[in-house]
Amino acid sequence: MKYLNEYRGREGIRKIVAELHRTTTRAWTLMEVCGGQTHAIAKYGLQQLLPPEIELLHGPGCPVCVTSLDIIDQAIAIASRPDVIFCSFGDMLRVPGTDRDLLAVKAAGGDVRTVYSPMNALELARTHPDRQVVFFAIGFETTAPANAMAVYQAHRQDVTNFSLLVSQFLVPPAIDTICADADSRVQGFLAAGHVCAITGFEEYLPLANKIRRPIVVTGFEPLDILEGVLMCVRQLEQGKYEVQNQYARAVSSEGNIPAREMLQRVFEISTQSWRGVGNIRSSGLLLRQEFAAFDAGQRFPMDFQVREDTSGCISGRIMQGLSKPDDCPHFGNKCRPQSPLGAPMVSTEGPCAAYYRYGTRPHHNQEPRHEH
Amino acid sequence: MNIECPLPLDQLATESDEVIRLGHGSGGELTQRLLRDFIFPYIDNYWIQQGHDSAKLPVDNGSLVFTTDSFVVSPLFFPGGDIGKLAVYGTVNDLAMSGARPKYLSCGLILEEGLPIKTLVRIMYSMGTAAAEVGVQLVTGDTKVVERGKGDGIYINTSGIGVLGATREICPQQIVASDVVILSGDIGRHGMAVMAQREGLEFESPLLSDCAPLCDPVAALLAAGIEVHCLRDLTRGGLATALVELAESSGMGIQVEEGCIPVSEPVQGACELLGLDPMYVANEGRFILFVPAQQQQQALEILTAIPVSIDSRVIGRVSSLAGAEVTLQNSLGCERLLYRLPGEQLPRIC
Numbered sequence: 001m002k003y004l005n006e007y008r009g010r011e012g013i014r015k016i017v018a019e020l021h022r023t024t025t026r027a028w029t030l031m032e033v034c035g036g037q038t039h040a041i042a043k044y045g046l047q048q049l050l051p052p053e054i055e056l057l058h059g060p061g062c063p064v065c066v067t068s069l070d071i072i073d074q075a076i077a078i079a080s081r082p083d084v085i086f087c088s089f090g091d092m093l094r095v096p097g098t099d100r101d102l103l104a105v106k107a108a109g110g111d112v113r114t115v116y117s118p119m120n121a122l123e124l125a126r127t128h129p130d131r132q133v134v135f136f137a138i139g140f141e142t143t144a145p146a147n148a149m150a151v152y153q154a155h156r157q158d159v160t161n162f163s164l165l166v167s168q169f170l171v172p173p174a175i176d177t178i179c180a181d182a183d184s185r186v187q188g189f190l191a192a193g194h195v196c197a198i199t200g201f202e203e204y205l206p207l208a209n210k211i212r213r214p215i216v217v218t219g220f221e222p223l224d225i226l227e228g229v230l231m232c233v234r235q236l237e238q239g240k241y242e243v244q245n246q247y248a249r250a251v252s253s254e255g256n257i258p259a260r261e262m263l264q265r266v267f268e269i270s271t272q273s274w275r276g277v278g279n280i281r282s283s284g285l286l287l288r289q290e291f292a293a294f295d296a297g298q299r300f301p302m303d304f305q306v307r308e309d310t311s312g313c314i315s316g317r318i319m320q321g322l323s324k325p326d327d328c329p330h331f332g333n334k335c336r337p338q339s340p341l342g343a344p345m346v347s348t349e350g351p352c353a354a355y356y357r358y359g360t361r362p363h364h365n366q367e368p369r370h371e372h
Numbered sequence: 373m374n375i376e377c378p379l380p381l382d383q384l385a386t387e388s389d390e391v392i393r394l395g396h397g398s399g400g401e402l403t404q405r406l407l408r409d410f411i412f413p414y415i416d417n418y419w420i421q422q423g424h425d426s427a428k429l430p431v432d433n434g435s436l437v438f439t440t441d442s443f444v445v446s447p448l449f450f451p452g453g454d455i456g457k458l459a460v461y462g463t464v465n466d467l468a469m470s471g472a473r474p475k476y477l478s479c480g481l482i483l484e485e486g487l488p489i490k491t492l493v494r495i496m497y498s499m500g501t502a503a504a505e506v507g508v509q510l511v512t513g514d515t516k517v518v519e520r521g522k523g524d525g526i527y528i529n530t531s532g533i534g535v536l537g538a539t540r541e542i543c544p545q546q547i548v549a550s551d552v553v554i555l556s557g558d559i560g561r562h563g564m565a566v567m568a569q570r571e572g573l574e575f576e577s578p579l580l581s582d583c584a585p586l587c588d589p590v591a592a593l594l595a596a597g598i599e600v601h602c603l604r605d606l607t608r609g610g611l612a613t614a615l616v617e618l619a620e621s622s623g624m625g626i627q628v629e630e631g632c633i634p635v636s637e638p639v640q641g642a643c644e645l646l647g648l649d650p651m652y653v654a655n656e657g658r659f660i661l662f663v664p665a666q667q668q669q670q671a672l673e674i675l676t677a678i679p680v681s682i683d684s685r686v687i688g689r690v691s692s693l694a695g696a697e698v699t700l701q702n703s704l705g706c707e708r709l710l711y712r713l714p715g716e717q718l719p720r721i722c
Contacts, residue, residue, distance in 0.1 A: 010703050045706025091647075116571060116646075222704065337711075348647050359709035 007221030008044075016226045017049045020233065024051040028236050029185045030229060031178070031321050033171060034192030035062030035349025036220050042354035044222045054229065057185065057321035058354075060174045060274065061192050063139040064091050064347035065315055068273045070306040071167045072097040075136050078165060078300045079105045079112050085128060087121035088136040090114045094346040098307050118150035118164070125154070125162035134296045137164040141198045144168050144285055145259035148266035151287065151294045163296035166287060169272055171195050172207050173283035178320050179211040186321050188232040190218040190225065193247035198263075200255030204243045212241050219247040266291055275343070276309070276316020313342025318351055325355040332356060392487040397517025406515065410489055414496035415479065415503065419511035427511040429476055432535050437472035439463060440531035446524050448495065450569045452561070452581030455528060456498030458656060461585045462607070463532040464506050468587040469603040469659065471542040471594060472534030474506060479513035479530055484523035495526060506585045508532070539594055544621035546601040549692040551662040553626060554671060556589065556681040557582065558634040559611050563654035564642045577638040584657030589681040592674050593661070602662040605655075612651040612710040614660060615698045623696050628688030628710075630702045651700075652713045662690065 032038055038058045041047060047056060060066055076097045079086035086102070093102045093114065106112040111131075115121050118135045125133035137147040147164060154162045171192060178184055191204060196217045208215045214235035218228030228246045235242060245251055263285075272284020287295045312330055317323040325331050325344065335341040337356060344350035395402040412420050419427040443459045460477065467474040479499065483492065503510050540546070561582040568579050586605060593600055602622070604614045611633065619626050635643075635650045643650045657680060663671050668686055675684035698710040 008703070013704055043708065044702055044704060045708055046704075048706045049704065116573070357709075357711055359711070 007219070007223040009223070012223050013049070013226060016223065016230055020054075020226065020230045021051050023230065023233055023237060024053050025237060027053040027055070028187055028233055029055045029057060030188045030190060030232055031057040031059045031186040032190040032218070032225070032228075033059035033061040033175065034190075034194070034220070035065065035347065035351065035354075036194070037061070037190060037192070037218065037225055038351050039349060039354045040220050040222065040225055042358035045358070046222060046225055049226070050229065054233065056229075058318065058324070058351040059189070059321060060178070060277070060319040061140065061171065061195075062319070062344065062347050062349040062351065063143070063169065064095055065319060065343040065350050066169055066274045066277070067092075067095070067138050067167045067343065068275045069098060069309045070273075071138075071165070073307070074297065074302050075165055076100065076102060076105055077302055078134055078296060079110045080108075081132075081300070083132050084300075085111045085113060085124055085131050085133045086136070087113050087115045087118075087124065087133060089116075089138075091346070091348045092136055092138060094340070095343045096311070096340060096346075118147050119153075122150045122154055122159065122162055125159050126157075129161060131161065132299070133162050134300075135162070135164050136167075138167045140169050140171055140192070140195050141263070142194045144267060145198060145256070145263045148262045151266050151291050152262065154294060155291060160293075163294045163299050164287065165296040166285065168267065168285035169274070170269070170283050170285065172203055173280050174274065174277075175215075176207060176211060177277070177280050177283075179213065181320065181322070183322055184320070186213065188214040188236055189216070190228040190232060191215050193217055193219040193224070193251055196245075196247065196251040196255065198256050198259050200253050201243055201245055201251060202253050202255075208241050208243045214241045215243050217243070217245045217247050217251050219250065274316075274319070276314070276318075277320060278316075309342075311341040313344070315342045315344050318344055325352040328352070390489040392483045392485055392489065392492065392517055394485050394517050394519065396483065397515065403515065410493050411481070411496050411513075411515070414493070414500035415510040415513075416500075417509050417511070419509060427476070429511065429533070431475070431533075432537075435536040437467055437470050437534040437536050438531070439466040439534075440529065441466060442527065442529040444524065444527050445566060447566070447569050448491065448525055450581055451565050451578060453583035453656070454495060454498050455526065456495035457502045457583055459528040459530045460499050460502035460506065460508070461583060461656065463530040464508060465586045465605045465656075465659070467532050467534035468585075468590045469542075469605050470534070470536065471539050471590065471600065471603065472536045473591060474508045474532055474534045474587055476509050476511045476533045477503065477530050478532075479510050479528065481513065481515045482523055482527040482529075483515065483517045484525050485517060485520040487525045491525065495528075499528075502585070506587060537594070540599070542600055542603055544602050544618050547618065547622040547624050547662045547690055548601065548664075549624060549690055550665055551601055551690040552665050552668045552686050553615075553628060553688040553690065554661050554663065554668065554675065554684055555611070555633060555687045556586070556659050556661075556675060557657070557683040558636050558639070559606065559655055559658060560635055560639040560643065560650035560653035562656040563610070564639050564648075564650075566654075567646075568642060573642070575638055575642055577641075579638050579642060582655055582657035584680045586657065586659050586680065589659075589675050589678045589684075592678060593671060596670065596674055598667050598671050598674065599664055600661055601664070603659055604661075605659045607656065608654045609713045610650070610652040610654060611658075611660070612649075612698070613713045616710055616712045618660075618662075619696045619698050622690075625691045625693060625695055626688055626698045627691060628698065628700055630700050632685055632687040634683055634685070648717050651710065652717055660687075665689075
């Protein structure tokens with residue numbers, strides 16, 4: 001497993017952990033932006049290896065968790081139509097809407113299918129010209145280029161029975177919003193490596209200056225995350241707030257230019273509604289007018305009222321780092337993976353799911369500390 | 373038993389375009405022809421030849437063990453196996469996990485209108501071959517046909533009877549503190565092979581199901597006098613779910629070490645790509661056993677001498693201290709709890 005095992009090895013991690021213990025002189029609170037990083041931290045028990053002064057908060061980077069309730073309700077309504085094949089990535093299927101989830105729609109006879117790429121959905125549209133094929137296009141900068149490509153191809157090939165239900169998010173405006181909150185405790189960020197692999201880290205340079213906090217572009221393996229923490233702590237200890245790139249094997253300053261071009265060709269930046277947070281300016285993507293015919297939102301106009309989230313889920317506070325999953329009174333009681341109140345408990349990148357699944361124990365492993 | 377290898381499809385040339393019709397489930401001439409020409413030849417034995425409504429079975433001394441299971445896999449044929457093999461091995465393995473020697477199976481077929489007869493024959497041939505390999509007899513059965521669109525081609529139910537020799541009970545309540553946990557091989561191959569085939573995913577290295585019978589290693593352990601406290605085959609929910617269920621049933625804590633749990637590179641790669649945890653991926657030819665620590669070496673010697681369990685190894689221990697929880701220690705020395713899979717694992721978004 002090249003590119004994996006070398007980032008999970010015990011020796012490399014012992015060295016970083018020892019260095020981290022040597023470097024840390026006071027308490028620091030960092031936020032890992034990406035839900036994939038949150039899960040890696042919980043799965044590998046990395047908090048157990050950190051100096052006790054370092055606290056990790058979990059950021060807004062779970063695409064399933066931040067998708068607003070009204071879009072999920074809209075997805076459920078579209079998926080329930082008999083003329084529609086509704087395609088989604090697997091982890092959206094269990095997320096509760098107001099009344100039910102997409103798996104319940106499937107069980108009731110809706111044609112809901114798990115796909116691995118929007119191109120799979122486009123292929124379904126080609127092979128089922130008598131049906132409407134809708135792809136649930138959710139996610140951050142990571143998923144947007146492929147979704148854009150699917151629409152671009154559909155447009156070029158005149159596939160008219162294909163559309164996207166779009167709920168795309170952009171990360172930097174969310175970081176900005178988190179820092180603008182007077183209650184925010186975040187002192188430094190581990191930015192999501194996958195996102196930056198597309199966007200590059202150029203746009204983080206003015207952001208770091210504006211929020212006056214270090215931002216370290218970080219990967220997803222244990223060694224990546226610990227290195228990202230170390231780079232962030234070093235800056236904090238020195239009073240710096242720069243952008244650094246821990247994930248250099250995948251991320252460049254300019255990112256993936258063809259992917260960015262495709263994204264910009266098909267989408268335009270818009271205000272986006274984040275679940276539990278509200279509207280954030282310039283934090284979302286909409287299909288450009290040229291591709292509006294592929295917008296499922298316009299193709300299947302809804303006549304339902306947007307309802308308020310009354311589930312009791314505190315996802316908004318958790319995604320902004322204002323609360324942790326186990327601060328929630330429902331965590332592990334009323335809210336479990338089998339009966340979730342909100343997306344963070346069912347998404348494969350959700351922080352509540354990470355806490356529930358991995359139930360980590362505090363500081364069982366003392367060994368790396370002996371090297372301090 | 374009259375089995376030829378390779379599968380004698382050429383003998384079916386005149387029938388090869390035939391498909392299952394609703395009339396094949398009518399109980400009339402078509403049903404008789406289906407049984408006579410396409411099912412019985414592949415599971416032929418003394419009991420089938422009797423043509424009775426039920427089978428009279430001789431048994432050895434000891435207790436009878438009885439189990440049943442249904443098989444609904446899609447696709448019907450996957451790398452390393454097919455639904456017919458699964459239907460035999462799955463039930464045989466359930467019997468073996470109680471320490472019983474499998475003797476007789478029933479076979480309930482639910483066929484979907486439109487299923488090609490050739491497909492049915494391939495599956496029956498596979499069942500017959502698997503049964504012969506394990507030494508069980510398919511002695512009774514039933515066939516129904518459902519309308520097109522109301523089944524996935526074929527569903528199979530098998531029930532099994534096994535004979536338990538004079539051995540101590542093998543069940544979760546027999547697990548005691550200080551038992552070691554032995555795993556019979558690498559995990560996650562069946563689930564990933566089926567998923568890759570179903571979704572048309574291609575990987576550099578082939579993913580083959582581990583689908584296999586487990587009675588030989590169990591029989592060898594018991595014959596050698598190993599004091600087996602508990603056995604559990606790893607099916608849906610994977611290794612993690614099996615461990616959690618046994619911890620709950622026995623009331624004991626189980627600690628396992630991640631570094632001791634083998635996962636093949638193709639399975640690891642496919643799981644990474646799809647965001648799945650191999651600890652929760654299905655297996656069809658793996659089991660765990662709980663034995664006293666002082667017998668672990670002898671048990672390992674027996675298991676590693678048998679092909680299906682050649683990669684057996686100790687993966688953990690039982691403790692009365694940790695409560696009925698399963699903790700996984702990773703190579704960094706950090707611990708996490710294992711949980712019961714809440715539903716099916718769903719591939720992630722990015």
